[in-house]
Amino acid sequence: MTTVLITGASKGIGKAAARRFLDSGARVINLSRTPSEVDGIENRQIDLAAAGAADDVASLAAELDPGVIHLIHNAATLTNDSVRDTTAAHFRAIIEVNLIGPQLLNQALLPAMKTGSSIIYIGSTLSEKAVPNSYTYVTTKHAMVGMMRATCQDLIKTGIHTACVCPGFTNTEMLRTHVGESDDILQSIAAMSGFGRLIEPEEIAETILFAANNPVINGAVIHANLGQVES
Template sequence: MRFTGKTALVTGGNSGIGFAAAKRLVAEGARVAITGRDRAKLDSAVSELGPNALGIQADLDDPSAIDAMIQQIKDTYGSLDIVFANAGISGPTPLGGTTAAAFEAVLRTNLTAVFLTVQAALPLMGAGSSIILNGSVMRELGSPGSAAYSATKAGITGMAKVFAAELVTRGIRVNTVIPGGTRTPIWTRGARAGATLDGTEAALAPRIPLGRLATPEEVAAAALFLASDDAAGITAAEIVVDGGTTGAPWGSQALGQA
């Protein structure tokens, strides 16, 4: 198994892509710490993952919570081999209708917390370790109303390359997975409350060349490849899992019918 004897941290690991990654890591031999804000969801995820999972309730917007998380991992496992900085939020931030607080909340979770999580984890990581950041195709799609979210995901792309440059001499690889539309709860929360995943997929599928949303497991598989020794020669790279949305947009069903 690829991750036997390895220890991983997956932020936002109690649902969606993070949970799929944590489940696969455990299945392939790793010990995994996952984080989440919701205690009930976190406990449910840990129960399903089994004894090789550690659930840490943490609001990563709080730097002291990040420090406490890393201390708990150190006390429990001693070291880290893999960090999947996956936690993130969305939210509408249209021009003319967005407060500073609403804009900055997205930046704090999706960008600042990722930086601080990686920084705090570094003392537990050594040569051969791997860091994976979770980006998004929204960094480049120009979707109306998504300024803060899109800015953070563009920031993830740039920040990952800087991390890779800074950590290459320590033997730590840094890469990014770039999901497109994926079947996760993010589509049914906040401003989208009341929406369904099936309805969302039906609306978006015509714009995706493969004709469907990705599954969390498909995105997780890409992230875990980057975390594994199979990717030992890869750093400062990206894997895009978007069904062709950005690479082959002219293959979409909607455009094909135009």
């Protein structure tokens, strides 16, 4: 049976992706601080920013049988910060979740990942452009594209593929918190999409499933943002 490991499947896009993989018949394991409440999803509590994350990942790797494994790097932290006020400590804390966590999992799990497996990074529209006051997020999301491209090259001819799915504005807690739960701001953000609405997490979940199951997209940055109005 295919095993799917998703970081941050307790909420939002990760939760929708976990449901979608479960429906496809896979064994699905969520890695996050709080559990997923979806029936059938296995939970392993982990804080990717904590000192014990490497030990938690090593225990997880030890319990997995080798086979087809899809590793979905979805958990991330988004804070309002800028080049003027980002301290080294704050930057390190964000990097732990957004970049080091994925690499801990890559290194620990690759030995068990056989032909047909995949590593799917969840980037953002902000993997390839920037906005003000999202300094650490923009920086780490750009870096994820680099990780994905380097992963592709390092895993050539292993039968394991990779891609970076870059969502646009998606209706989740991360986005709602970022705009201070303001319906007015959410509406103006929705108006910036080519379809005049926010993306539903299930739409990104479908894109992640496609990326995991189709090795032809190896090395690709897949934008999933409904088209954005550029001004």
